[in-house]
Amino acid sequence: MRIGIVGAGISGLYLTSLLGAKGYEVSLYDPRTPWEKPCGGGITFRTYSAFPVLDGFRSQCLAVHHMRMVAADGEYCTVSYPDPILIASRQELGAYLLTSLESKESVKLIRANVDRVVPQGRRWRLSAAGRRDSCDLLIGADGVNSLVRRTVAARFSKEETALAVGYWVEGAPEEPEVMIGFLSGLSGYIWVFPRKDHLSAGIAVRTGETTGKKLFSCLDGFLKKNLPGFEKRNRTRYSALIPSLSSRGLSANRICGENWALTGDAAGFVDPLTGEGIYYAFRSAELLFEAISCGRLMAYEEACRKDIVPELDCASSYVHRFYDPEVTARLVTLSRDHPAVRNLVADLAAGTQGYLSLKKEVLKILPGLTRDVLSGIFKKR
Ligand SMILES: Cc1cc2nc3c(=O)[nH]c(=O)nc-3n(C[C@H](O)[C@H](O)[C@H](O)COP(=O)(O)OP(=O)(O)OC[C@H]3O[C@@H](n4cnc5c(N)ncnc54)[C@H](O)[C@@H]3O)c2cc1C
Numbered sequence: 532m533r534i535g536i537v538g539a540g541i542s543g544l545y546l547t548s549l550l551g552a553k554g555y556e557v558s559l560y561d562p563r564t565p566w567e568k569p570c571g572g573g574i575t576f577r578t579y580s581a582f583p584v585l586d587g588f589r590s591q592c593l594a595v596h597h598m599r600m601v602a603a604d605g606e607y608c609t610v611s612y613p614d615p616i617l618i619a620s621r622q623e624l625g626a627y628l629l630t631s632l633e634s635k636e637s638v639k640l641i642r643a644n645v646d647r648v649v650p651q652g653r654r655w656r657l658s659a660a661g662r663r664d665s666c667d668l669l670i671g672a673d674g675v676n677s678l679v680r681r682t683v684a685a686r687f688s689k690e691e692t693a694l695a696v697g698y699w700v701e702g703a704p705e706e707p708e709v710m711i712g713f714l715s716g717l718s719g720y721i722w723v724f725p726r727k728d729h730l731s732a733g734i735a736v737r738t739g740e741t742t743g744k745k746l747f748s749c750l751d752g753f754l755k756k757n758l759p760g761f762e763k764r765n766r767t768r769y770s771a772l773i774p775s776l777s778s779r780g781l782s783a784n785r786i787c788g789e790n791w792a793l794t795g796d797a798a799g800f801v802d803p804l805t806g807e808g809i810y811y812a813f814r815s816a817e818l819l820f821e822a823i824s825c826g827r828l829m830a831y832e833e834a835c836r837k838d839i840v841p842e843l844d845c846a847s848s849y850v851h852r853f854y855d856p857e858v859t860a861r862l863v864t865l866s867r868d869h870p871a872v873r874n875l876v877a878d879l880a881a882g883t884q885g886y887l888s889l890k891k892e893v894l895k896i897l898p899g900l901t902r903d904v905l906s907g908i909f910k911k912r
Pocket residue numbers: 537538539540541542543560561562563564568569570571572573574643644645646672673674675677678695696697733771772773794795796797800801806807808809810812
């Protein structure tokens with residue numbers, strides 16, 4: 532079986548390396564891999580502990596132990612991660628994953644943009660910068676604007692994406708801490724992710740809520756206030772879309788057919804609350820590899836519905852309530868004043884606390900929290 536994978540981002544590279552290790556004949560297409568994809572580059576504990584392939588990459592990341600959350604009214608608190616978040620340049624991560632293909636003889640990397648995929652009987656014909664190729668199984672690992680997705684299903688609608696704009700800011704970070712800024716009147720947040728020799732700062736909200744220009748001005752205001760020397764530092768702008776599916780979008784989302792499949796962003800697998808997609812890019816590649824290697828491609832969708840979709844579905848149900856400025860302001864003050872809340876927030880940020888069991892965990896800490904709050908109110912002066 533000849534497999535054509537469009538896109539050598541995280542998902543495409545990881546899937547190719549798994550398939551190549553088993554001798555599958557794979558053609559992987561990407562004109563620019565490895566490249567500095569617009570991204571925070573934050574790799575959570577959940578991700579690096581689940582994928583040993585990342586073990587050799589840790590030394591190229593900045594390990595960050597603290598996160599500062601800033602509410603829209605300027606109140607802030609600092610949370611310590613139980614295990615650090617690793618922050619990396621996407622170009623370096625891509626280059627690292629590419630090295631895992633070097634010894635795989637059945638794998639061909641074709642540095643070309645695929646501009647057309649056409650079904651031909653049970654096979655696919657691909658055109659890539661003047662080349663004509665064919666494959667039996669077509670995989671779309673080609674990100675949020677996926678050509679494969681547009682061919683086999685439909686592109687993401689505006690409502691199914693978030694708009695992100697940001698900067699790569701030159702210079703090593705003085706304070707290696709993650710900064711998260713909450714907004715007033717917009718359903719998203721600002722992030723500042725320090726890397727080894729620069730930082731990635733950005734803002735993401737639901738597409739259509741406001742313009743890119745207004746997002747940049749909101750981000751600039753935050754960075755001027757919170758990032759010393761921001762105005763004097765060289766920076767490069769970026770903007771990008773992030774898949775952000777609602778419950779309805781997730782249940783209608785088709786990610787494979789008899790001879791095609793989608794992974795990572797192309798499949799819509801990004802946490803709609805936080806924009807975290809690196810974990811899902813790896814995980815969906817792994818689930819697809821398992822389905823291909825046991826000869827049951829259709830089992831892939833079933834596996835994702837069990838393993839990935841429930842968490843994303845739960846996250847999507849929190850989006851509107853969570854980004855209410857009153858809620859985020861309360862989250863910041865509660866985290867500042869109560870260690871149990873702070874720990875829960877740290878676990879959420881590290882990915883070790885999922886959304887599905889969040890309510891149960893909140894109920895567990897509630898009695899102590901109520902006691903703290905009430906004893907504060909009734910304390911004798
Ligand atoms: C601003 C921003 C910040 C983010 N921050 C974080 C973060 O800190 N942590 C986190 O976990 N997630 C983050 N994400 C999400 C994360 O970047 C994605 O979920 C992740 O990159 C998905 O990986 P992927 O391999 O599916 O797609 P991509 O990384 O997008 O890779 C797709 C690849 O396909 C190639 N391609 C596209 N079209 C074609 C074509 N026609 N022919 C050939 N090749 C093609 C592209 O060149 C690209 O290399 C962020 C996203 C954005 C936009």
